[in-house]
Amino acid sequence: MSYYSGKDGTLTYNGSVVAKVSNWSISTQVDTLDTTVLTESDRTFVPNLRTTNGSATVFYYDSAPVSLLGRIVKTATVTESDILAIKLAWGSKFIQGNCIITSAELSCAVGEVMQANIQFQFTGAPTGVSL
């Protein structure tokens, strides 16, 4: 029995661990379909489409965030070959799936370490989950 904290977390893409990750988060939502009919007094639903997306912040140390940034911040067009297998892990637990980087934000300010904020969207179901 143990708690988990930031020191247990890792972010992996295509099998390689991304260095200098300061935080990541993941969120899963399921849409609902309204199946309420006449004669019913309480709404009924069935699950519809599921969406999973997440974000990560990576310090710009050497070229730590480049592998993620480079998927959409580049001169070439973004294509299906830019879909990544991302794995978010904490201890021995993890969630992984194929992702599209949907946002890459670089910030550089006086007195602060330069960092990259990455947002990603799962395409398809998670390919592996261990909670």
Next chain:
Amino acid sequence: MSQGPTFPDLTPSARSMSPGNFAGKTFRSQSGIETRIQYGNKSTDKSLELEFNAVTEADAAQIHDHYQACNGTLFTFWMSIKPLAGNPAFHQGDDSYSLNTANRFNSTPFGLRWRYAEPPQFDSIKAGRMSVRIKLIGVLDS
């Protein structure tokens, strides 16, 4: 015209009905006086629209097959109970859900028979779920 099978006993998500009108003709003279001549003792062209939202594919298939069994918009058919249930006080002399022959939503108490006014519309929502919209018309059948 031939009679098709009874409509599937499915509860709709939404229902809309218009009672139709009696056959007749209205004349208006130059002075503005109006004269109305009634040609029949039964109202006709009663309309009923039913929506079945996010139903199972099996339920949608029942409606599709019923439309086919009715030869599309040609055959008339009887209505089952659930499509007309849900407003018991609106039933004609009947506050239960069972006596469909006295339901103001139905065609039977008014001497009419239902037929499809147009082909049903089937929308795919997701695997396993579909939505269906149908429009019926109550006619005085020969």
